Amino acid sequence: MKATFAGLMICIAAAAIVFLPAVSPVHAQNKTHSKPAAEADLSAAAAYCVAKGGEVEHRAPYFNTNADPSSWLRLSGERNFCQFTSKKDGSRIHVLLSTLYTEKPSLAALAYYAKVPLGEGCHGNPASCYCSQLGGTDLFGGINMNGGGWVLKGAIDEALEACIFPDMSSIDSWGLAYHSANIVRGKNLSKVLRYPNPYAAK
Numbered sequence: 378m379k380a381t382f383a384g385l386m387i388c389i390a391a392a393a394i395v396f397l398p399a400v401s402p403v404h405a406q407n408k409t410h411s412k413p414a415a416e417a418d419l420s421a422a423a424a425y426c427v428a429k430g431g432e433v434e435h436r437a438p439y440f441n442t443n444a445d446p447s448s449w450l451r452l453s454g455e456r457n458f459c460q461f462t463s464k465k466d467g468s469r470i471h472v473l474l475s476t477l478y479t480e481k482p483s484l485a486a487l488a489y490y491a492k493v494p495l496g497e498g499c500h501g502n503p504a505s506c507y508c509s510q511l512g513g514t515d516l517f518g519g520i521n522m523n524g525g526g527w528v529l530k531g532a533i534d535e536a537l538e539a540c541i542f543p544d545m546s547s548i549d550s551w552g553l554a555y556h557s558a559n560i561v562r563g564k565n566l567s568k569v570l571r572y573p574n575p576y577a578a579k
Contacts, residue, residue: 419457422478426459429569433474434458436527440517442536443524452517456527456547458537461564470552470563471537472570475545480571483546484512485553489566490574492557504550507557508540515540515550 423433438452458471476485488511499506508515515538517525526536540550548566555562567574 418478419474422459422474423457425478425571426474429459429461430564431459431461431477431569434460434471434529434532436529436537438517438525439528439536440525441523442517442526442528443522449528456539458527458539458547460534461566461569463561463563468562469534470566471534471539471549472552472566473539473545473547476547477566477569478571479546482572482575484542484544485540485546485548486566486570486572487575488513488540488542488553489548489556489570490576492559495554495557502538504540504554505538507554508538508550511540511542511553513540513542513547 426433435455435457437455440450440452442449457474459474459477460469460471462469473485476483479486493511495503495507496510499510505515515526517523524536527539528536534549538550539547540553541547552562552566556566567577
């Protein structure tokens with residue numbers, strides 16, 4: 378019985394040695410010549426942002442942004458946003474590239490379109506509170522005095538308060554809050570979001 382089992386293991390090992398080299402070149406070829414879908418989508422989204430008059434911003438998450446910049450804590454990850462700036466008043470709005478480009482519904486786009494009125498009970502930052510009322514968050518480390526945001530050093534909006542929803546879609550908190558009061562910052566996203574407004578009059 379032991380001899381039979383040992384013989385079976387030797388056969389399996391030999392088959393693996395013969396089989397793996399035949400598979401590896403194909404796998405390597407696929408990795409070399411095919412572009413990941415997410416990367417291709419991001420490239421198309423960036424081109425779309427620019428074509429619509431926006432500017433692509435590569436931002437990183439930081440904690441403790443209410444303190445001196447030397448004590449800011451760089452967190453893991455990064456996100457690409459499209460910034461639209463109004464030529465009329467210089468106001469800005471930021472939308473995550475993937476949120477801007479998708480043709481499917483996202484929670485951030487629906488929140489922008491719905492213009493839900495700001496509820497009662499908000500203290501401190503009204504935009505951050507409004508984001509929370511919509512079911513998103515822009516808080517780093519919970520409610521605290523440290524602050525945090527999506528940082529692009531040297532930008533006008535250096536630490537961006539981005540309202541991120543459970544489906545990972547995102548529009549900046551101030552843009553959402555102002556739009557709920559029919560004030561457009563930067564650009565009316567209804568004209569550039571690829572997912573159309575489902576609440577618009579037919």
